[in-house]
Amino acid sequence: MKIEVLYFAWVRERIGLPRETVETEAATVQALVDELKAREERYDLAFSDLKSLRVALDQELMDFDAPLDGVREVAFFPPMTGG
């Protein structure tokens, strides 16, 4: 399946791009993260501490063990600092 993967703030800076289309069979967010980490060092660096990251699936905050079935857009970012 094809998933749009978005990166924000320092995650975007570490990976070096704001979004990309990823071809994956990963069943969960965690499995997708493991696939990305295995690609290149910059991904490994960006995802080195998942506690300092948040994930949204189709623009809703979710946990890293959430399934990717039917998901079109995954976004990774640090804890939000609005207001």
Add this chain to the structure above:
Amino acid sequence: MKISVQSDDFDLAQVLGGFGKAPNTGATVSFTGLVRDDTGTLEYMEIEHYPGMCEAAIKKIAEEAATRWSLTDCLVIHRYGALKPGDQIMMVATAARHRAEAFAAAEFLMDYLKSRAPFWKKEVTRDGADWVAAKDADEDALNRW
């Protein structure tokens, strides 16, 4: 209910002039957040946002506030882009029958916007640039609701 995520500045007097006109409104409260420069070295603050999710997340938070405190009106404006010290970043306004509801709802909106609306702040100073880290206190603030 009005929600706007925008790069442009807003005119506080104009926004509030048209807010909370329902006849059953007895109190309006507004809060405006400004770019603060603690060290005197801030050149600008870059506010990054997640288009689409921002509007959806804010709408959800505002609807929750409107229901909990029976608001007669509710408004959130949040800017993104490069903002200078003293610039307006965002505002919330709440309208209710009584002031206690309007104040509580405004605080609730602010607490949730801080850590549940997808914005990220980067401070660009004369000495370099750094992302503003989320504070544990901001996350803890949600527990009181």
